[in-house]
Amino acid sequence: MLSSANLDFTGMLIDIAFMLFFGVGAGYSLIVGIIHIIQKKTKTFGYYLRTFLISGIIGLALGALIVMMWVQSL
Template sequence: MLSSANIDFSGILIDLIMIVFFGFGTIYTLTVGIVHFVKKKTRTAGYYFLSFFLSGLIGLLIAGLLAFLWAMSLS
């Protein structure tokens, strides 16, 4: 029965990448936005978009590094 299962690993990988990117981006941007709101600093929407994008990329780099280190520890 298990051999008839069709597992789409590329779809799973794309979903994982999207979850990590948007997760890191959202958490960091919300944190920065709350800190700026409390300190009463005004920033543009472009600032928050760039913050979201860069933190998402950094999150992907960290996740990739951790996956690489995990894969190297298996051998």
């Protein structure tokens, strides 16, 4: 039964990368937005889009670094 399982590792890696990018990006943008609401600062949509993209890229880079360190320790 186990041999009939079709595991798509490439698809799983892409899904994990998307979840990491969008999760970190949305989480950081949400935190920054809440802080700006509390401080009563007004920012443009472009500002939040840039923070989303930059934090998503940083999250992907940190995730890749962690995986590389884990693989080298094996």
